[in-house]
Amino acid sequence: MKNEKQSLLKLTIFIDILAIDFSWFLAYYLRFFILPGGKGDLFTLFVWLALLVTFLFLFMLSRNRLYESKLEKSWKKESIQIIKSSFQVFLILAVILYYFFPDRVSRATIAIFFTIVTITLIIGRTHIFSRLRKGYATNKYLTRTLIVGYGKNLEEYEKAVKSSPMSGVSIIGHYDTNTSFVSNLPIIEGNSLQEAVFLAQADHIVIGYPPNEFEKEKIMLNQGLELPNHRVELLPSLPKSYIGNKINEYKMIPILHINAADVGFLQRIFKRSFDITSCSIGVLILSPLLLIIALLIKTSSPGPIIFKQKRVTRGGKVFVMYKFRSMRNDIPEGSVRWTEENDPRITKIGAFLRRTSLDELPQFFNVIGGSMSLIGPRPERPELVENFNNEISGYRMRHRLKAGITGWSQVNGLRGNTSLEKRIEYDLFYIQNWSFVLDMKIFFFTFFRGFVNENAY
Numbered sequence: 001m002k003n004e005k006q007s008l009l010k011l012t013i014f015i016d017i018l019a020i021d022f023s024w025f026l027a028y029y030l031r032f033f034i035l036p037g038g039k040g041d042l043f044t045l046f047v048w049l050a051l052l053v054t055f056l057f058l059f060m061l062s063r064n065r066l067y068e069s070k071l072e073k074s075w076k077k078e079s080i081q082i083i084k085s086s087f088q089v090f091l092i093l094a095v096i097l098y099y100f101f102p103d104r105v106s107r108a109t110i111a112i113f114f115t116i117v118t119i120t121l122i123i124g125r126t127h128i129f130s131r132l133r134k135g136y137a138t139n140k141y142l143t144r145t146l147i148v149g150y151g152k153n154l155e156e157y158e159k160a161v162k163s164s165p166m167s168g169v170s171i172i173g174h175y176d177t178n179t180s181f182v183s184n185l186p187i188i189e190g191n192s193l194q195e196a197v198f199l200a201q202a203d204h205i206v207i208g209y210p211p212n213e214f215e216k217e218k219i220m221l222n223q224g225l226e227l228p229n230h231r232v233e234l235l236p237s238l239p240k241s242y243i244g245n246k247i248n249e250y251k252m253i254p255i256l257h258i259n260a261a262d263v264g265f266l267q268r269i270f271k272r273s274f275d276i277t278s279c280s281i282g283v284l285i286l287s288p289l290l291l292i293i294a295l296l297i298k299t300s301s302p303g304p305i306i307f308k309q310k311r312v313t314r315g316g317k318v319f320v321m322y323k324f325r326s327m328r329n330d331i332p333e334g335s336v337r338w339t340e341e342n343d344p345r346i347t348k349i350g351a352f353l354r355r356t357s358l359d360e361l362p363q364f365f366n367v368i369g370g371s372m373s374l375i376g377p378r379p380e381r382p383e384l385v386e387n388f389n390n391e392i393s394g395y396r397m398r399h400r401l402k403a404g405i406t407g408w409s410q411v412n413g414l415r416g417n418t419s420l421e422k423r424i425e426y427d428l429f430y431i432q433n434w435s436f437v438l439d440m441k442i443f444f445f446t447f448f449r450g451f452v453n454e455n456a457y
Contacts, residue, residue, distance in 0.1 A: 303329025326350025376404025
């Protein structure tokens with residue numbers, strides 16, 4: 001298995017070198033033999049520069065982890081890393097040419113080269129991914145993985161691997177497990193981890209235990225250190241609310257940074273400016289639609305047009321959130337009950353508004369007023385927040401940013417009657433990985449994924 005993966009790695013590097021050198025000399029040919037004004041005797045210089053460019057590209061591709069064995073391969077992510085590598089090489093090469101070869105290599109040649117090489121490298125990766133898919137289907141490139149220990153994290157790891165066709169992992173069995181571990185894979189016997197690895201012919205070991213089994217986990221990790229030719233990984237027994245946090249180091253002491261959503265002053269200004277601008281434009285453009293919806297609500301059932309409800313936003317602050325009324329007006333204000341399919345409390349026009357998310361439009365005024373943001377975790381009622389704070393680890397982290405109209409969980413299909421635990425997991429990911437770029441990504445995803453809510457009742 002290792003030999004086959006090594007062969008694939010060598011093939012990947014060979015294809016990359018071929019793509020780089022082909023692109024370099026094609027750019028030379030186009031510049032000096034096809035495009036007008038291309039006379040010159042610079043072939044020898046271009047040969048030497050080809051060696052430099054090839055080295056720089058291989059270094060940057062390696063630095064950006066494009067030659068590493070990952071748990072899950074992604075063509076899209078690798079393509080982005082290739083573009084990033086090309087840009088980095090471009091900057092380095094531009095400096096070298098400016099100081100050492102001024103006026104020898106034209107900007108047109110460089111522009112042609114970096115356009116061609118980026119495309120050819122991505123095409124090369126497409127070929128590699130095609131080979132990987134075929135290889136995974138026939139168990140050719142799969143890494144034989146032994147799971148050591150037990151607990152919820154390991155169960156979720158096994159499910160995630162089995163559900164991903166591009167994981168590149170084949171779980172062959174368990175070692176040092178217990179009866180509570182739910183799996184249909186064989187248990188590998190052995191007096192030590194080394195013996196179990198030998199019996200299972202494993203290439204990769206994943207270790208994980210519950211928090212109360214730290215000593216046993218330490219023993220297995222020490223035994224794993226004695227396996228120099230195997231990759232050993234640890235699944236830490238940390239709550240999911242810590243996902244995405246950074247590990248810092250102070251004098252060789254690892255420190256987990258859990259204070260998420262460290263949003264700077266300028267970033268807050270950008271976010272607030274975007275909120276005010278986008279929602280003000282939204283209100284102006286959608287004002288005819290807002291008026292039509294208001295008339296439909298008023299004429300279809302007695303009661304106010306706007307439904308007001310207390311919700312919780314950043315810092316645990318309670319505010320009044322606005323929505324178009326979608327239920328009958330005789331519902332007690334303080335009642336806490338999830339909506340159900342064919343819920344008799346919902347009006348006909350209300351069902352349509354909920355399904356299309358049009359009932360959320362009045363929240364533009366919440367955003368303009370400052371109690372909400374356009375993008376952020378969806379706000380919950382105070383009584384529910386109090387329960388969730390006591391029942392769900394890390395739930396308070398959701399209130400490190402303002403509540404939003406749309407968010408990371410919504411654009412990933414977690415809306416309405418979906419898994420609460422999964423929604424919170426996605427909200428915490430957003431909190432811990434917040435950036436203005438991520439907000440823009442969610443904003444544009446909302447237009448393609450976020451309006452129609454199939455799970456809304």
